Structures are given as C-alpha cells and as structure tokens.
Amino acid sequence: MKTKTQTKILHEGEYMAEIEVELSYNDDExxxxxxxxxxxxxxxxxxxxxxxxxxxxxxFACIYHLTPVRV
Structure with missing residues (x-):
C-alpha cells in the first residue's frame, strides 16, 4: 500500500482552510x-x-479570510 500527502481545501462562509491529509492507495477499486x-x-x-x-x-488547518472583490 502506498500513501501520499495531499492538501484538501474547504470553503465555509467567508473562510477557506487548507488541511494536510494522507491518502492510502492500494489495488482496490x-x-x-x-x-x-x-x-x-x-x-x-x-x-x-x-x-x-x-x-x-x-x-488543524491554515485559515484564510475571503474578501469579495467588487468591480
């Protein structure tokens, strides 16, 4: 079984979070x-x-505050 670290991004309201997770790969479908x-x-x-x-x-995560851009 192989593992790989990946960054997942969550968006909730005016915030975004980057979270490091580990994915496990094998021969299963x-x-x-x-x-x-x-x-x-x-x-x-x-x-x-x-x-x-x-x-x-x-x-658990790196948090960002999202600001809308109005043009």
Whole structure:
C-alpha cells in the first residue's frame, strides 16, 4: 500500500482552510482511502469554520479570510 500527502481545501462562509491529509492507495477499486482521523479532522475544521471558531480550526488547518472583490 502506498500513501501520499495531499492538501484538501474547504470553503465555509467567508473562510477557506487548507488541511494536510494522507491518502492510502492500494489495488482496490475504491482506492484512495482517507483515514478515519483525517476524515474527522476535515469535519472538525468544517464545523469550526461554520461556527466562526477560528481558534479550533487553526489547530488543524491554515485559515484564510475571503474578501469579495467588487468591480
């Protein structure tokens, strides 16, 4: 089984988060797999951003504030 680190991006409201997760590859047709811990980390960050809890989200991800551009 091979593993690869990948950056996942979440967008929630006016925030965006970059989260490092590890994908596991094997010969199965359902490959790649995300570990339970990484799936929970994605859910934690998503819910924290939804609740504007930046302190919790920042424990697991790099957080960005998105500003709309009006032309």
């Amino acid at each position: 359902w490959s790649p797999y995300l570990s339970l811990e990484d799936a929970e980390k994605l859910d934690t960050v998503r819910l924290a951003l939804r609740d504007n809890d930046l302190k919790t989200a920042a424990k």
